[in-house]
Amino acid sequence: MADMSLDSGLGSTVTCRSAARPAGAPRVLLVIPCFNEEASIGGLLSEIAATGRGYHTLVVDDGSSDATCAVASRSSQVARLAQNLGIGGAVQTGIKYAARQGFDFCVQIDGDGQHDPRAIETLLDAYRRNPANITIGSRFIDHAGFCSTPMRRAGIRLIVLALNGLFSGGRITDPTSGMRLLDRSAIAFFAKAYPADYPEPISLAWAMRAGLTVSEVPVEMRPRETGVSSIDGLKSASYMVRVLGYILLARLVRAPRRRDIQ
């Protein structure tokens, strides 16, 4: 579907540009996909505000049936999806917004409180030192904080093997991390195409196939405060098969031309 330009629409952008960050500082949009996160989203937004960095935030309410939208809209912009699209559709909504508003960086963080907003600056620092199109906050470099269950770690290792074996563009240790920074090239790329299901590892495969670069920086993650993971039991096996299949497919398809990405 053709993108409809909103560039001239949000008159608030000018205000945002001059509001908190010094002139010339990069504009950073935090995209926070949420589905029934009323218990955690308020606290997360307060934590973000407490960093004092003046980040722009966009909570993408993925068709929640609870008060997520009401709680989030007290302190952030909220894009409310009329229907649950899943994590991929929600994240891409935020990325499209970032592309149309000309943000320099788009940082995805989970709405369940697993990601410490103070680590966003770590991602930005890592980008300044080593500019890669995608910078992932990885749990598995320092192995500090919550590192998921042993079963999941084994699955993640398989995905890591597939990604690092099939693609060049960066060594990955945490392909399922939901904390990642995208620069303008990655924003433009994902605004056009983003996987709907299991998007974190598959999007990395797509990006690396397109020639985008990936780097990682160690971050500490916290155990989920509320809610339950959607990938449990038999779904884990289905997850692995589908993710590995998509990664293989990404390797087989013709790589997009650079000019198609930007």
Add this chain to the structure above:
Amino acid sequence: MTSVLPSLETVVVISAFALIYMLVLLRKTLQGKFDLYDFMMLSMVAIIPASFALFPKLAYLVSHLTGVVFPFVVMFGALFLVVFAFMHNMTARLHRLERQNCALIQEQSLMALELKAKENGPGGTKPI
């Protein structure tokens, strides 16, 4: 192999089924529930068995030409072919509709944001 022709009862039952089924499909097509492509593909479920029952010699000729001993195997093969072609196109169409649906929902939410920002004026949204 000896040709075994279908009995009159078989021809009547299959023809009656084909006629009734086609009428039902036609009605649904006229009501706009199916388009012409759906009508043609779905009506094959009636047309193929009916043509095998009404023209048995033709059925034997086709099975002879395809090297298949029994005409009903050819008939089911043809039916499967039609069903798979239909399913293939339907899956592609569903997938396309799903992507369009997703893009529309995203556009709607982004446009709602745009409207809200316009209503709030230039001081409407600020970084936190």
